[in-house]
Amino acid sequence: MFNVKSMDEVFQILKDNFSGISSENETVGILECVNRITSFDIASPEDIPGFNRSSVDGYAVISSDTFGAGDSIPAQLELAGEVKMGIKPPFVLKNGQTAYVPTGGELPDNADAMVMVEYTEDFNDGYVYINKPVAPGSNVVFKGDDMKAESTVIKAHRRLRPQDAGAFAAIGASRVNVKRKIKVGIISTGDEVVKIDSKTTGSQVRDINTYSLCAGILEYGAEPRIYGIVGDEYEKIKELTGKAVDKCDVVLISGGSSVGSRDQTRKVISSFGAPGVLVHGIAVKPGKPTIIGKVKGKAIFGLPGHPVSAYIVYKIFVCYLLDVINRLADEPAKTVRAVAAGSYPSNNGRDEFVPVILKSADKSPSAFPLFGKSGLITLLAQADGYIHIKRSSEGLCAGEEVEVFPF
Amino acid sequence: MFNVKSMDEVFQILKDNFSGISSENETVGILECVNRITSFDIASPEDIPGFNRSSVDGYAVISSDTFGAGDSIPAQLELAGEVKMGIKPPFVLKNGQTAYVPTGGELPDNADAMVMVEYTEDFNDGYVYINKPVAPGSNVVFKGDDMKAESTVIKAHRRLRPQDAGAFAAIGASRVNVKRKIKVGIISTGDEVVKIDSKTTGSQVRDINTYSLCAGILEYGAEPRIYGIVGDEYEKIKELTGKAVDKCDVVLISGGSSVGSRDQTRKVISSFGAPGVLVHGIAVKPGKPTIIGKVKGKAIFGLPGHPVSAYIVYKIFVCYLLDVINRLADEPAKTVRAVAAGSYPSNNGRDEFVPVILKSADKSPSAFPLFGKSGLITLLAQADGYIHIKRSSEGLCAGEEVEVFPF
Numbered sequence: 001m002f003n004v005k006s007m008d009e010v011f012q013i014l015k016d017n018f019s020g021i022s023s024e025n026e027t028v029g030i031l032e033c034v035n036r037i038t039s040f041d042i043a044s045p046e047d048i049p050g051f052n053r054s055s056v057d058g059y060a061v062i063s064s065d066t067f068g069a070g071d072s073i074p075a076q077l078e079l080a081g082e083v084k085m086g087i088k089p090p091f092v093l094k095n096g097q098t099a100y101v102p103t104g105g106e107l108p109d110n111a112d113a114m115v116m117v118e119y120t121e122d123f124n125d126g127y128v129y130i131n132k133p134v135a136p137g138s139n140v141v142f143k144g145d146d147m148k149a150e151s152t153v154i155k156a157h158r159r160l161r162p163q164d165a166g167a168f169a170a171i172g173a174s175r176v177n178v179k180r181k182i183k184v185g186i187i188s189t190g191d192e193v194v195k196i197d198s199k200t201t202g203s204q205v206r207d208i209n210t211y212s213l214c215a216g217i218l219e220y221g222a223e224p225r226i227y228g229i230v231g232d233e234y235e236k237i238k239e240l241t242g243k244a245v246d247k248c249d250v251v252l253i254s255g256g257s258s259v260g261s262r263d264q265t266r267k268v269i270s271s272f273g274a275p276g277v278l279v280h281g282i283a284v285k286p287g288k289p290t291i292i293g294k295v296k297g298k299a300i301f302g303l304p305g306h307p308v309s310a311y312i313v314y315k316i317f318v319c320y321l322l323d324v325i326n327r328l329a330d331e332p333a334k335t336v337r338a339v340a341a342g343s344y345p346s347n348n349g350r351d352e353f354v355p356v357i358l359k360s361a362d363k364s365p366s367a368f369p370l371f372g373k374s375g376l377i378t379l380l381a382q383a384d385g386y387i388h389i390k391r392s393s394e395g396l397c398a399g400e401e402v403e404v405f406p407f
Numbered sequence: 408m409f410n411v412k413s414m415d416e417v418f419q420i421l422k423d424n425f426s427g428i429s430s431e432n433e434t435v436g437i438l439e440c441v442n443r444i445t446s447f448d449i450a451s452p453e454d455i456p457g458f459n460r461s462s463v464d465g466y467a468v469i470s471s472d473t474f475g476a477g478d479s480i481p482a483q484l485e486l487a488g489e490v491k492m493g494i495k496p497p498f499v500l501k502n503g504q505t506a507y508v509p510t511g512g513e514l515p516d517n518a519d520a521m522v523m524v525e526y527t528e529d530f531n532d533g534y535v536y537i538n539k540p541v542a543p544g545s546n547v548v549f550k551g552d553d554m555k556a557e558s559t560v561i562k563a564h565r566r567l568r569p570q571d572a573g574a575f576a577a578i579g580a581s582r583v584n585v586k587r588k589i590k591v592g593i594i595s596t597g598d599e600v601v602k603i604d605s606k607t608t609g610s611q612v613r614d615i616n617t618y619s620l621c622a623g624i625l626e627y628g629a630e631p632r633i634y635g636i637v638g639d640e641y642e643k644i645k646e647l648t649g650k651a652v653d654k655c656d657v658v659l660i661s662g663g664s665s666v667g668s669r670d671q672t673r674k675v676i677s678s679f680g681a682p683g684v685l686v687h688g689i690a691v692k693p694g695k696p697t698i699i700g701k702v703k704g705k706a707i708f709g710l711p712g713h714p715v716s717a718y719i720v721y722k723i724f725v726c727y728l729l730d731v732i733n734r735l736a737d738e739p740a741k742t743v744r745a746v747a748a749g750s751y752p753s754n755n756g757r758d759e760f761v762p763v764i765l766k767s768a769d770k771s772p773s774a775f776p777l778f779g780k781s782g783l784i785t786l787l788a789q790a791d792g793y794i795h796i797k798r799s800s801e802g803l804c805a806g807e808e809v810e811v812f813p814f
Contacts, residue, residue: 030622034625085610104712147785162620163622163623163718169614202495211573211576212569215441332772377570380573
């Protein structure tokens with residue numbers, strides 16, 4: 001039977017065996033960068049901004065000229081000029097002078113602060129009257145305040161977000177170096193499994209796992225490769241697995257991971273030689289019969305055939321593996337705070353993942369555990385997320401605060 | 408000056424004016440369905456599963472034949488046959504009979520429960536001995552248990568996830584009807600703004616907003632259209648806005664939304680006639696000078712020019728508008744629980760959005776508020792998310808539990 005390992009043991013095995021098995025890079029346009037992962041630290045080639053920039057509409061001053069100014073005794077400063085947007089001021093500010101600068105405009109040399117237009121008066125007599133003192137640096141973004149030349153803007157091994165495209169635009173980088181997408185091969189096994197456009201007869205079922213896994217891999221930002229459906233025949237599974245291992249970084253084989261007579265995945269993995277099978281059985285529910293192996297340096301998962309089990313093992317373990325290969329930093333989990341709307345006993349010594357529906361309620365949303373036979377794909381289509389019940393826990397109590405991991 | 412409105416007032420104005428301004432649909436392959444939004448309820452054309460399916464390897468029985476069975480007095484049942492995967496059993500079970508069925512196989516007619524192989528013994532004498540009684544329905548997924556013919560599998564106006572592709576595969580739907588992506592035009596204004604591949608001179612800055620907004624719109628699942636950069640000239644902004652309004656559902660104009668002399672967006676929106684400007688000024692920080700208008704039934708946003716302000720207004724208000732147009736149900740926010748690592752005063756009567764860095768700590772991660780001048784794009788590139796400080800609050804206290812909205 002199984003030699004069952006805990007979740008944490010499996011995570012450690014994945015780290016020990018597959019860190020850095022793919023390290024190729026490529027460049028993409030910055031509008032394609034979101035959800036890609038940086039390969040290297042990305043530095044700014046120049047100071048940003050490249051000039052002292054006003055963050056208000058108002059008057060540039062040498063701040064010491066305004067010290068002591070107030071409503072009753074304004075500082076009277078000579079108007080030296082008006083700065084135009086996008087153009088370097090053609091004059092230098094001297095003590096006793098001021099100049100109008102719009103938001104985003106450059107301060108003339110020597111100026112070290114901006115006074116908002118609200119605190120000034122201009123009677124068109126060649127002078128501007130300042131009603132409020134300003135400290136050095138007020139309302140100014142100095143040259144290099146945003147990024148210093150050569151400083152790191154975005155670190156390596158980080159998943160890029162839309163605002164990062166903005167940071168690249170700021171430094172004039174229209175393309176960016178990212179990791180090559182991890183290639184994940186998908187094989188569906190089972191004599192009963194047929195293509196999704198088939199009319200089913202007898203006890204045939206359509207190939208669900210290829211599609212939920214493929215869509216999941218696309219969402220992660222990896223590259224799925226579909227190898228199709230193969231019956232429960234050792235030689236055919238072995239042949240297809242060999243092909244997938246040659247072309248992919250990770251191979252997922254769904255079905256055939258239990259210990260029944262039809263269960264060939266373990267045998268196929270072993271047939272490629274050492275190290276072969278690393279894990280057979282994980283103390284989780286669903287997902288216990290999961291197999292993890294290493295063939296020609298690549299990672300192979302034998303996933304359960306049940307669609308719910310296969311997808312949950314994908315979310316928990318395969319996504320963890322992809323993060324390991326991409327060297328992604330551990331990120332805090334994004335969860336929804338909710339209150340358990342029902343009790344759910346769980347004392348089977350396994351980490352359990354319970355699909356839940358979220359419904360809005362007074363303060364926190366309510367999380368309704370979905371009870372259901374694990375072969376039901378509608379369980380996942382209905383669920384908004386899942387709750388992780390730790391193996392040391394006895395389950396959920398209605399009214400308890402829970403963290404829901406959104407699907 | 409501004410006639411400032413609260414966040415909630417602005418949300419209501421967006422709902423009242425723009426619900427249902429786009430209602431076209433299209434079909435996509437199920438591997439392209441993730442992050443798209445369903446147009447209609449999607450129903451199963453048939454019962455799923457289409458047969459009574461075993462969820463274990465074991466023996467099909469008429470459950471009443473096992474009542475009273477135990478280790479000392481097993482139920483002795485005649486072995487009527489072995490069911491093959493994917494094939495309808497060619498026999499009917501009679502009382503006193505049993506048949507081997509693998510996981511996923513079909514139960515013979517009359518059988519109503521499965522006994523796991525672990526609780527049986529087969530001495531190859533033509534009989535199988537059952538050591539444990541089973542209740543009707545045990546270890547069986549009955550025909551239609553997952554989906555009844557005609558029942559709704561996925562509801563309308565719902566953002567699709569990878570497992571939903573699996574649900575479509577189950578019902579043999581290789582394509583699915585979804586809403587046409589909302590078209591969002593992007594215009595960048597400002598005499599100082601230059602293309603991102605330009606070498607900047609004087610106080611020019613590169614066009615950051617087009618890229619962060621465009622990437623954000625792609626991430627949301629809408630269709631960005633870039634209209635480029637235009638200087639602070641009323642006629643040119645008007646011409647480009649007119650073009651964008653004709654082709655898009657929503658138009659974002661960044662820069663020029665304040666009340667300074669260069670600020671043309673309000674004038675442009677008004678020039679197209681009633682209803683024109685709906686909002687000028689929102690009680691939020693950053694983002695106060697935001698304009699919202701309605702031109703030819705389309706939504707126009709005048710976003711602040713500062714990249715941080717523009718992007719935060721995009722996340723809070725433009726994404727809300729896109730949800731309204733798509734009729735997406737309110738979903739509970741996905742947040743990260745954290746502990747404020749520093750205090751942050753905020754008593755300006757506005758809802759404030761404070762970018763934070765998350766660092767792993769003992770129990771909850773720590774959220775470090777990023778103090779910085781609002782023109783700094785690196786503020787957003789560094790931030791892992793933001794905290795929403797409500798206008799009624801006085802700010803954050805170090806040590807307080809907070810919810811971080813991840814970027």
